[in-house]
Amino acid sequence: MNRSEHQAFLDRYYGASRRIYDLTRKYYLFGRDSALAGLLTERWSRLVEIGPGTGRNLGMLHQGRPSARYGGVDASLAMLEVARVRCPWAAFAHGFAEDADYAALVDGPPDRVLFSYCLSMVQEPGRALAHARSQLSPGGEVVVVDFADLAGLPGPAGGALSAWLTRFHVRPLDERLLRSVGAEIQFGPGRYWLKATIRGE
Numbered sequence: 412m413n414r415s416e417h418q419a420f421l422d423r424y425y426g427a428s429r430r431i432y433d434l435t436r437k438y439y440l441f442g443r444d445s446a447l448a449g450l451l452t453e454r455w456s457r458l459v460e461i462g463p464g465t466g467r468n469l470g471m472l473h474q475g476r477p478s479a480r481y482g483g484v485d486a487s488l489a490m491l492e493v494a495r496v497r498c499p500w501a502a503f504a505h506g507f508a509e510d511a512d513y514a515a516l517v518d519g520p521p522d523r524v525l526f527s528y529c530l531s532m533v534q535e536p537g538r539a540l541a542h543a544r545s546q547l548s549p550g551g552e553v554v555v556v557d558f559a560d561l562a563g564l565p566g567p568a569g570g571a572l573s574a575w576l577t578r579f580h581v582r583p584l585d586e587r588l589l590r591s592v593g594a595e596i597q598f599g600p601g602r603y604w605l606k607a608t609i610r611g612e
């Protein structure tokens with residue numbers, strides 16, 4: 412699938428579901444709130460979320476740290492429409508994780524780049540991670556929260572969930588890819604989700 416097909420899929424999918432997105436995702440996108448709470452204990456003043464969707468995470472971070480600068484890059488114009496209304500204090504760009512200019516959004520290299528349930532939808536996750544690391548300020552970090560390999564779920568549940576996610580172009584993250592860039596990883600119950608922290612290059 413090329414980029415314009417990926418974007419067309421995202422706009423169809425999220426164009427139809429964006430109004431109920433936040434309500435429904437709280438039942439299966441686990442680990443987001445603890446990742447946000449962890450971020451709010453750290454020192455940073457520029458943060459860019461890749462794939463911010465409706466702007467839910469940026470809204471929570473802004474509530475906790477209103478003085479910081481926030482940016483978002485999303486491949487879906489349908490989602491960007493929602494995020495722009497919800498987060499008027501943030502700068503947004505339509506683009507792709509693999510090569511967007513993150514620094515331009517926050518007037519300097521970001522201290523944190525957040526991927527929350529986005530990297531599993533990105534077509535070239537290795538390229539996206541390398542690009543994110545290259546954009547960080549000195550001492551900055553990439554934070555990823557997303558589906559893990561589901562290997563600890565009981566019986567056929569992991570396989571069934573993985574097959575269902577494929578229908579929505581979601582591929583649970585490969586631990587080896589994250590380890591290859593030096594990620595520190597914490598797994599949620601059943602290896603359903605993971606949080607990874609990755610330093611710059």
Ligand SMILES: C[S@@+](CC[C@H](N)C(=O)[O-])C[C@H]1O[C@@H](n2cnc3c(N)ncnc32)[C@H](O)[C@@H]1O
Nearest residue numbers: 462463464485486487490507508527529532533
């Ligand atoms: C499952 S939603 C997650 C939204 C939000 N981060 C959250 O935690 O609720 C995935 C988001 O990533 C965006 N996305 C998918 N592929 C992308 C890519 N290659 N580059 C940037 N954004 C992408 C989608 O349009 C969507 O807004």
